[in-house]
Amino acid sequence: MYTDDDLKAALDAGAIDRINYLSLAEFLAARLALRGTTAPAAAAAAVPVRRFDLTHLLWYAGALIVMAAMTIFTTTAFNALGGGALIITGLFYAFAFGAFGNALWRSPETRTPGGLALTVAVAMVPMIIYGIQDALDLWRFAQGKPGEYKAFFPYIHGSWIYMELATVAAAALVMRFRPFPFLLMPAGIALWFFSMDIVVWLAHFDTVATRANVSVLFGLATIAAAWAVDLKARDKGDYAFWLHIFGIMTFWGGLTAQDSKGEIGPLLYCLINVGLLLFAVYMNRRVYAVFGTIGVATYLGHLAAQVFRDFLAFSFVLTLIGVGVIALGIWYNKNRDRFARWLDASLPAGLRRLRPH
Template sequence: MTDRIDAKDLARAVQAGILQPGQDQALLAFLHSQQPIRGNFQLAHVAFYFGALLIMGAMGWLLTEAWMRVGDWALLAIATTYVALLTLFALSLQGRGQPIAAGVLAAVAVSIVPLVVFAIQRLAGWWPLDDRQTDYHQYFTYVQGGWLLMEAATVVAGLLMLRLIPYPFIVMPIAVALWFMSMDLSEWVYGSPFTWDQRRTVSLWFGFGLLLAFLVVDGRTREDYARWGYLAGLAAFWGGLTMMESDSELGKALYCLINLGLMGMAVLLRRPVFMVFGALGVAAYLGYLSYEVFAESLMFPVVVTLIGLGVIGLGLGYQKRREQLSRAARNWLPGWLKAALPALRE
């Protein structure tokens, strides 16, 4: 782990004759110039992402009706200023060697693009919906074909931003815009009204397609774009799957099996996010069994507790032998499937 190597370690290597005098300083400078390794998530990074989410929320789904009353010109000026200043600040941070802070600010800039397009459409008379007073925050809560231009512009802006600042978090607003676009396009296919059953189905299949797309990307790019792509895909897929209702025990058991499959994918791909969603799904199924099927059983909570302890034990074992277990699991797969999976990451 290069983040644990310091000057004292390299000095001892020189004393032991492993490195020549002078090589320790050159190697230390090289290590310091490298990008932080994957998984080296510090408290400052949490602050970066949390701050970015606050700004996204403030300029998105938390935008109040009062903002709609300031006028479209003012709305356009404010949103454009936000995008421009955030982009310039992100480029400045990138130039000063702060890629994470730069990346999250760039993602925030992309997330405000729908508001810019919203104001432009209203000013130019291109607003396709009958109600000119539609609030912007409805973009995040209502499925409407009128949002398509806003979503397409967000995707294009995100791709352009990735060329300027190639940071994986920028994938998140792109993926969300594509998810919204899939919903809005589906309204054109299904017609109106667009029922919750249809929304769940679209979310499920869109999420599944997104997971497949980032499975292809995973391990094949310099930056870890798949990390946020998997999160967006799992949110859409798992959310659609979980909201589906089934009256049959077989359907509910199948739901549990799919979530167990997600946990298995965590082992194959070495992506903890699959384990999180899969564990939530299994917990939901066990909760159903507890309250519906085994409501009168005294032993059921005890059995589930033992299962939970066993899972924790397996988790501890996996943490110690992650590399060996991942390789062993892959050895059971056919060659063509192993070739499709991303290479094991050190």
């Protein structure tokens, strides 16, 4: 009988690559299922059943509609109710959906809608904190009243940071007892907002360059946190998905907003985006490839508009490059498994251990 540790040890030692690790786990799990034996943790962890059908679509759509109704789609009349009413409404929603989600969580068949209900409860935290600040007139301890509650989403203001920090804390607390990957979605949004609002909090440092630099640093920190979550809990579920998304959004946005003079800066920008493409392969995260591709395209647009605007052949050369990239993609798609085995065999042991499985 093999164990989860046996397969992982073989993977870390280089005896098998990641493709063989997944294939072996799937084969052994199916073999044990035919025998009527429960598959050990390795098989279940390595080959999670991911099914997203109409039922799941309805669950997620319903949860997102409720969250949107109490956040970005709140009306002027609703916001005019005042801080006390917002506290009561937020607490009612939080406790109602929290209790509902906790009840659903107890059954494996309804764990997904249970986790979504808990996510709705966490999404009420900004409303509750805003209501407390407004009802007790605590804006004097921030940077003044930032406007109505619905302004939290489109506008940057230093007074929002309490709402953002409370949302992250609430998501972390619920994750501690009810681990559900989608709970990190509101936390990721809150961290993204925080990276912009904290610069305004430090008002005397509020410049475009400062905002861009802070976004880069915050994005890198979020990506590092997502990486750590991957290494710790990837086999149990994709808990880092939203952290990766908001991390690269923050990092890439700050990087793109940098004011570069000359051609060295744009070239470095392009090279960093090429690095994101390689990082996507290493991390097995397509989101980095998406932003890396957009970044490279942005640099090519800069070349067309500024550097080679009077060069007739540039468009034709760029066309050939595009065709070459497509051909490279076709080759990679046909040789994906071989490339993965080569990468696992070529990486030093230290980097192989740091690569999420």
